[in-house]
Amino acid sequence: MDTILTVNGGSSSLKCGLYALRAGELHCLFHLKVENLLGERTLFKVRDEQNSVLDEQLLDCQAVAHDARHQFALQAVLQWVEAHLPDSHLIATGHRVVHGGDLFSAPVLLDDDKLEQLQQFIPLAPLHQPYNLKLVEACRLLAPELPIVACFDTMFHAAQPRLERLYALPRRLVDKGVHRYGFHGLSYEYIQRQLTLAGAGHFKTVACHLGAGASMCAIGQGQSIASSMGFTAVEGLPMGSRTGNLDPGVLLYLMREENMDVDALEHLLYKESGWLGISGISSDMKTLHAADDANAEEAIDLFCYRIALEMGRLTAALEGVEQLVFSGGVGENDADVRARVLQRCAWLGIKLDTDANQRNAGIISTPDSTVTVRVIPTNEEAMIATHVTELLH
Numbered sequence: 001m002d003t004i005l006t007v008n009g010g011s012s013s014l015k016c017g018l019y020a021l022r023a024g025e026l027h028c029l030f031h032l033k034v035e036n037l038l039g040e041r042t043l044f045k046v047r048d049e050q051n052s053v054l055d056e057q058l059l060d061c062q063a064v065a066h067d068a069r070h071q072f073a074l075q076a077v078l079q080w081v082e083a084h085l086p087d088s089h090l091i092a093t094g095h096r097v098v099h100g101g102d103l104f105s106a107p108v109l110l111d112d113d114k115l116e117q118l119q120q121f122i123p124l125a126p127l128h129q130p131y132n133l134k135l136v137e138a139c140r141l142l143a144p145e146l147p148i149v150a151c152f153d154t155m156f157h158a159a160q161p162r163l164e165r166l167y168a169l170p171r172r173l174v175d176k177g178v179h180r181y182g183f184h185g186l187s188y189e190y191i192q193r194q195l196t197l198a199g200a201g202h203f204k205t206v207a208c209h210l211g212a213g214a215s216m217c218a219i220g221q222g223q224s225i226a227s228s229m230g231f232t233a234v235e236g237l238p239m240g241s242r243t244g245n246l247d248p249g250v251l252l253y254l255m256r257e258e259n260m261d262v263d264a265l266e267h268l269l270y271k272e273s274g275w276l277g278i279s280g281i282s283s284d285m286k287t288l289h290a291a292d293d294a295n296a297e298e299a300i301d302l303f304c305y306r307i308a309l310e311m312g313r314l315t316a317a318l319e320g321v322e323q324l325v326f327s328g329g330v331g332e333n334d335a336d337v338r339a340r341v342l343q344r345c346a347w348l349g350i351k352l353d354t355d356a357n358q359r360n361a362g363i364i365s366t367p368d369s370t371v372t373v374r375v376i377p378t379n380e381e382a383m384i385a386t387h388v389t390e391l392l393h
Contacts (some may be wrong), residue, residue: 003029003088004388005081006381007074008096009135011127012038014073018081018088026385029088032080034059034073038066044076057079069129071138078142092147093139094388096186096380098128100152102177105159107387110136118150124177125232127270140251156185156192157217157224164226164317176198181187182227182237184209188217190324190383194376203322206314208307208341209378210331212283216307218314226317228310234269238299238307240283243273244306254369275299285330285337304337308344311337321348324371326364327378333360340374372380 006017006252014034019026031047046055064072071148079089094107095117099121108114120127139148165180188208195201205219207309209368214237218226228236238244246269254260260268276283279298281291310358315321324345335357342352349370365373 001087002091003081003085004385005077005090005093007093007135007386008381008384008389009070009131009154011131012206014070014077015075015381016063016077016136017385018085019385021384021389026382028382028385028387029085030054030058030081031381032077034076037061037069037073042069042073043167044073044080046080049051055084071141072133074135074138075142089098090143090146092149092388092392093143093283093343094149094151094384095132095136096153096384097132097136098183099125099149099181100150101181104150104152105155106195107149107151107155107391109391110150114150124181126266128233138194139178147385147392149391151384151387152188153183154181156189157182157227160224160226167231178231180227180230181228182215182217182224183233184213184215184217184227186211186380186383187327187378188219189223190223190379191327191376192219192385193383195323195374200323200372200374202259203372204318204320205323205325205331206311206318206321207325210237210307210337211287212333213242214239214303214328214330216252216314218317220318223248223385227367228312229313236305237310238278239274240285241274241276243269243277278302283336285326289334289336300337301340304340304344307341311341311345311348315348321371324350324373326373326375326387332375332377336358336376338373354358357371 003021004019006076014037015356016032017028019028019042020032028049033045035043042059042061044057045053048054059076061069061072092262097118101121103117112276118133136148140152152279167177167179169332188207191207192201201222207217209215216228217224236244251265254265274283275288280367281293282288282295288300330337338357339352342350350373351366353364353366363374
């Protein structure tokens with residue numbers, strides 16, 4: 001049985017999916033996840049296609065150097081697959097790579113030259129790109145015979161109008177690549193394909209990928225028109241621990257008055273802010289809902305308020321909106337957040353079906369709502385596997 005392994009890595013986690021092609025359709029056999037890769041208790045968990053837990057174990061990686069742990073985790077994934085599915089024949093790996101810069105607007109087969117080109121984008125995504133490429137290198141070491149396909153989070157947004165991508169900076173900086181890129185592209189591409197299958201792919205759509213990393217995207221005729229994230233994945237909505245939009249003058253103030261250097265600012269922007277910073281409690285939305293705390297409530301309200309504001313901007317970019325999609329961990333499962341957002345967006349003619357919203361139904365708007373509101377679970381790994389299949393066949 002020919003299979004494809006998708007590889008989606010963060011700084012301290014690894015998510016993989018094992019896919020098989022049957023009768024022309026991709027089927028996910030296993031979801032394999034390694035959590036807390038840099039901590040003391042590294043958990044390896046395997047689920048089947050119905051999300052039932054098949055295996056859960058602690059990995060002993062204390063003796064493994066931090067810079068070698070992604071390879072260690074990937075090796076554990078490959079060994080588990082070999083032991084539990086001996087008839088599996090791995091034909092390729094597909095990797096989520098956050099940044100493709102201006103060079104890559106479609107999936108590519110990686111070789112030495114392309115890998116070297118991707119290294120230059122590390123300064124554009126310093127908290128993501130190094131780990132994406134580290135896992136590519138690990139695959140080359142562990143299975144050098146396999147084709148490696150890179151799929152980029154930026155590629156869905158590559159055709160955005162120039163005015164959407166420009167910052168009002170000197171052209172010498174713009175020409176060096178300092179402009180808006182947009183992220184979560186694999187998620188938005190998957191959502192768009194699901195809409196097309198449902199016969200709704202041609203509508204003016206605002207898609208919301210809401211989780212600890214959160215963004216929004218305006219989609220017209222199946223193409224990305226505008227997005228909330230820009231040059232980096234810290235722009236846009238307030239997230240689990242990321243600031244979202246921030247007056248750059250704040251950074252100048254902190255440098256001068258608080259003596260913060262680049263590393264301190266980076267940590268503040270990415271790790272100490274967002275829901276965590278406002279609440280002082282957590283970067284996890286479930287924890288904030290359960291906290292019964294005024295600061296936690298304010299963090300949730302700020303998130304929903306900023307989503308509603310961005311809804312207005314993206315609607316303007318589309319010159320109207322016909323469809324709104326919620327996705328991501330919070331977008332798919334948090335009825336309260338959806339209700340708060342839609343209440344602020346009632347001016348668009350949106351009418352919420354409260355019962356359908358509580359059930360996380362596929363459509364949560366009423367039949368007479370001007371805008372159709374959908375809930376679509378996203379699947380970046382399935383999108384990666386699809387791209388690998390299309391590229392290799």
